[in-house]
Amino acid sequence: MPKVVLASGSASLALTGGVTEFEVEATNFRRLILELEKCFPGLGTQVEESMAVAIDGEIYQDAYGAVLRPGSEIVLIPKIGGG
Amino acid sequence: MSKSHVTTTINGEAAEFLCETQQTMLDVLRDVVGLTGSKEGCASGDCGACSILVDGTLVCSCLMLGVEAEGKSITTIEGIAQGDQLHPIQQKFLEHAALQCGFCTPGLIVATKALLDENPNPTEIEARYWLAGNLCRCTGYDKVIRAVMDAAAVMRGETV
Amino acid sequence: MNYINSDLKVVGTRPVRPDGVDKVTGRAVFSADTRASGMLWGKILRSPHAHARIVSIDTSKAEALKGVYAVITSADFPNIASEEAFVGEGPMNFRDLSCNIMARGKVLYEGHALAAVAAVTPAVAEQALALIAVQYDVLPHVIDVDDAMKDGAPVLHDDMFTAGVNPKPTKASNIAKVVTFKKGDIDAGFAEAEVIFEDSYTTKPVHQAYIEPHACLANYNADGQVTIHASSQGHFMVRAYTAKLLGLDMANIRVNPAEIGGGFGGKTLIYLEPVAVALSRKAGKPVKMQMSREDVFRGSGPTSGASVTVKLGAKKDGTIVAAQQVLKFQAGAFAGSPIGPGCMCGFAMYDIPNVDVLGYDVVSNRPKVAAYRAPGAPISSFAVECAVDDLARKLGMDPLVLREKNAVVNGSKTHYGVSHTNIGFTQVLAATRAHPHWKAPLAEGHGRGLAVGFWFNIGGESSATVHINEDGTVMVATGSPDIGGSRASMGMMTAEVLGVPVSKVRTIVADTASIGFTFLTGGSRVTFATGMAVTQAAEKVVEQLKARAAQTWDIPVDAVEWQDGKAVPAGTNAGAFEPLDLAAIAAKQGRTGGPINAEVSVNAQGAGAGFGAHICDVAVDKETGKVEIVRYTAIQDVGKAIHPSYVEGQIQGGAVQGIGWALSEEYIYNDKGQMDNPGFLDYRCPVASDLPMIEAVLVEVPNPRHPFGARGVGEVPIVPPMAAISNAIKGAIGLRMPDLPMSPPKVRAAIDAAG
Secondary structure, three states, X not given: OOEEEEOEOOHHHHHHOOOOEEEXXXXXXXXXXXXXXXXXXXXXXXXXXXXXEEEOOEEXXXXXXXXXXXXXXXXXXXXXXXX | OOOEEEEEEEOOEEEEEEEOOOOEHHHHHHHHHOOOOOOOOOOOOOOOOOEEEEOOEEEEHHHOEHHHHOOOEEEOHHHOOEOOEOOHHHHHHHHOXXXXXXXXXXXXXXXXXXXXXXXXXXXXXXXXXXXXXXOOOOOOOHHHHHHHHHHHHHHOOOOO | OOOOOOOOOOOOOOOOOOOHHHHHXXXXXXXXXXXXXXXXXXEEEEOOOOXXXXXXXXXXXXXXXXXXXEEEOHHHOOOOOOOEEEOOOOEEEHHHHHHHHOOOOEEOOOOOEEEEEEEOOHHHHHHHHHOOEEEEEEOOOXXXXXXXXOOOOOOOXXXXXXXXXXXXXXXXXXXXXXXXXEEOOHHHHHHHXXXXXXXXXXXXXXXXXXXXXXEEEEEEOOOOOEEEEEOOXXXXXXXXXXXXXXXXXXXXXXXXXXXXXXXXXXXOXXXXXXXXXXXXXXXXXXXEEEOXXXXXXXXXXXXXXXXXXXXXXXXXXXXEEEEEEEEEEEEEOXXXXXXXXXXHHOOOOEOOOEEEEEEEXXXXXXXXXOOOOOOOHHHHHHXXXXXXXXXXXXXOOOHHHHHHHHEOOXXXXXXXXXXXXXXXXXXXXXXXXXXXXXXXXXXXXXXXXXXXXXXXXXXXEEEEEEEEOOOOOEXXXXXXXXXXXXXXXXXXXHHHHHOOOHHHXXXXXXXXXXXXXXXXXXXXXXXXXXXXXXXXXXXXXXXXXXXXXXXXXXXXXXXXXXXXXXXXXXXXXXXXXXXXXXXXXXXXXXXXXXXXXXXXXXXXXXXXXXXXXXXXXXXXXXXXXXXXXXXXXXXXXXXXXXXXXXXXXXXXXXXXXXXXXXXXXXXOEOOOOXXXXXXXXXXXXXXXXXXXXXXXXXXXOOOOOOOOOOOOOOOHHHOOHHHHHXXXXXXXXXXXXXXXXXXXXXXXXXXXXXX
C-alpha cells in the first residue's frame, strides 16, 4: 500500500491526532483523498483545498488522476503558488 | 469652470485643445488629445513613464500643466517613428529585448532620444545617469542600456 | 512528443517579439488607456488610521454633489461567508478579500478602502470623497511583527485563534497560523555537531512596484451582463473573484485582458474590479478606476517583512548535520503570508539529516501582503545563506566548497518530505565554479559574496488554440496574460512543431469568453504549462495536416510524415508525391474536411524546480555607508531557454529587484502607523545609475516533463541577491549586515559601532 507522510505540522496534525505516517489503500490521488477523509474526517477536504502532494518526489497539485503505486511515498505539503 | 484654449504643435502637427488650468500635460495628452502612449506611473515626476520633449527638452509631462504647451513644440512617443519607419532607438529596443511588460518603454525611448540628440556618443555611465529618472522594474536595465548604446552607434553611422 | 534532443530551428533563437512594435510606439493598450462611451471616473476613500472602528459613514453630501452618480460602501457588497480559495501565494479567504477591498466594521491599516464614488470627472470624484463624513473610533495599532506577537498587543481580529497548535487556543491573537517542518532528530544533530553558528535577521516589507498602477474599466449593463477591461496576471482570476465578491454568475462577466505593466505577483489578486462593477451597477454607466502611486503603496501588495533566526551545526569537515530556523512573517491585516514556502525554501538547497523549521503567520496593521516573486523564499534564504557563509568562515572553508559539499542532488530528500527530481543544482554549482567572475582577482577594498537559491515553480491549468488561416499562416491564442514576452515563446514553440518560420505565427491573449480556463500568470508557470498546451495543440494540428495530405494523395494517413513544414510520403512505398506545405494544405482545407484547428486544455504537472547561484562584488564607501554593486553574475538552471533574451531578462530583472530589496527598499512607518514614503522618490527602487550590467548565465538541464525541456525561470533570481550582497559587504568591511535594507545609514552605523 502507498505510504502517506505528513511533512507539515500545521493544522493537519490536529486532524490525524498527531499521527505523521500511515498507509492508505489507493491507486490514484482521488481515491487517496476519499480514503484520507474516511480515516481522518476533515483531512481529505483539507488536502483537496489547500495542500499539494509529492508522489515519489514529484509535486502534484489537484490532479485526481495521478497514479499511486503500491510502494509509493506520498508527502502532504502546503500548496505552492508563486508570484 | 471655464477652460483655457491652447495652441501648440504636437508631433509636428499644429494642434489646439481646451483644458482646465489645473490639468497636467499628461492628462491633457491622454484624456483630451487622445495620445495614450505617455503613461502615468507616479504623477510625481519620479518614474519617467510620461516623458515627452518640449522644444527638444526632456520633461515629465505629469509635472507640466497643459496650458504651458502654448506656443511650444511637443514630441511624444507617438512622434518618434517616421511614418512606418521605426526610429533606430525603437528598433534597437526590439532587437535587444529591452522591454518586458513595455509600460516604461515609451518614457525610456523618449528619454533616450533626448540623450542622443544632446550627446550622440555617451559613455555607458552617462547613459545610466541620464536614464536614472526612468524607472523600469522588469529588465534590471541591462538590455535597455545595451539597446541605447547600440542605437547611439547606429545613429552615428558606425554600425547598422 | 518530446523535442529535447531534436535539432531545433526556432526554439532557442531570438526573434523580435510579436507585440514589440506596439510597445515601442506607444500603441499598446494598457488598462488605463481604455475608455467607454459615457464613462464615469471612480475613486476610493481610504482610511487615514492604522486601526479604527467605523462608527458611521455619511455619504449624503457626496451623493448630492453635482456630477456624482454613485457612492458605495461595504453595504453595497454581499456579506459573504468565510471560504478559502487558492490565490497566487497560498490559500486566501474570500471574506478577507471582500473586507480588504471595502472595509466592513473596522479599518485595519492606513489606506484601507472604505467607500468609493463615481463621478463625471476625476476632479469631481475627488471633491465627493472629501464630502464623505466618516466617524472613527481610533484603536491602538501594531506594525512590527515581533510586537504583534506579544501578549497584550492590539488584536486585529477577535475571531482569530492560532491554527496549527494543539489544543486550539482559547484566546484570540494576531498569530494566524503556526507551521512546522521536522526531519530527523534536531537535538541529536546539534549534539553531533563540532561547530555551531547562530544568528538573527530581519527583512522589511517591499513592494512589487510594477510601474503600472492597478486600473480597470467596468460596465454593468441593465441586463446584468458585465464587461471588464483590466490589467492583471489572470483575467480568469479577475472574473472568478469579481463573481464571488458580488454574487454574480461567471457567464455574465467577460474580462478582457489589457496589456499588463508589470505584476511580479502583485496582480494575482484584485482590488478595484468589484468596486468598479458595483459603482457601474449603481450609476448605470461604465466606470473607470485607476490607483495613484500612493494608493498602490498604501493599499496593495507588498510582500512580508520578517524576523528570522537560523542555527546551523556542522562537522569540522563541513558536513552540515543540523539546521534550525524560526520565521515570523507579517501577513498584513489579514491572515496569509507566504510562511509555508518560506519554511520550505530556506534549506531546500542542502541535504541535511536533522532539520527543524518553525514558522508563524502574523497579522498586523499593514496592507495585506500579496505574492511577490518566489513568495517567502527570498526572506528565508537571506537568513540561511548569510548563516551558511558565516559557518564557512567559522570552519575556515571556502563558501562555494561548503555549499558544494552539502548541496542536494537528484533523490535528496528535503525537510518538507519531497525528494528532488530532475534538478540541475550540481550543474549550476559547476558553472559557478567555472565562471571567470568567481576566479577574478578582487580589487582592493572590494568584497565578493555568493548565495544560492531555490524555487519550486508550478504547472496547472492552461488552454490554447492553434488555427490555420486560409493562406497557411497560423494564429495561436492562449489564456495567459503576456507579462514579459510569452506571446513570443508561445509562437516559437508552435512554429517549431509546425515547421514554419516564426513570422508566420501570430499569438494573442484571448479573453475569458474566447478560450478555456487558464490559471493566472504566476509561479513561473506560463512557458511550462501554457507552453505544453500550445505544443500539444500544434501537434494535433500536424495530425490533421497529415490526414489532409493523405486524403489529397489518397493514401493511408500513416503513410504521411510531417517534415520541415511539409507533408511528405513516408518512404518510397507510400508513393511519389510532391511535398505539400502548410499553405497548400490550408488552401484546400474546405475540401478536405473544413477548417484546421485545435484547442487543448491541460493541468500540467511536474513543473521542475529551479536553482540559481549569484556572485556579487561590492565596494563600500566607509564615509557614507553607500554600497556599490561593482559586478554581478547570476547563474541559473533554466531547463531550456525558448527565447534566451527574455530568459536573461527575467534573471536580470529578478536580480535587480533583489538588489533593491537588499540595499534601498522598505516601508517606513511613523508612530501613528502611517506609511511615510508612499512614492518613488522616498521608496527607492534601483535606477539605471545604481547598477552595473547583470550577467545572466543560462544553464540548461532539460525538464523531461516539458516537450522542449523548459522549467520556470522568473522567480528563482530574486532569491539569492540579498544574501549575496550581505556576504559581499562582509567580505569588504568584515561586518555582517543582518537587517535589510543595508542602506547607507545602517552600514555607516555598523562601521561606527565597530570602531
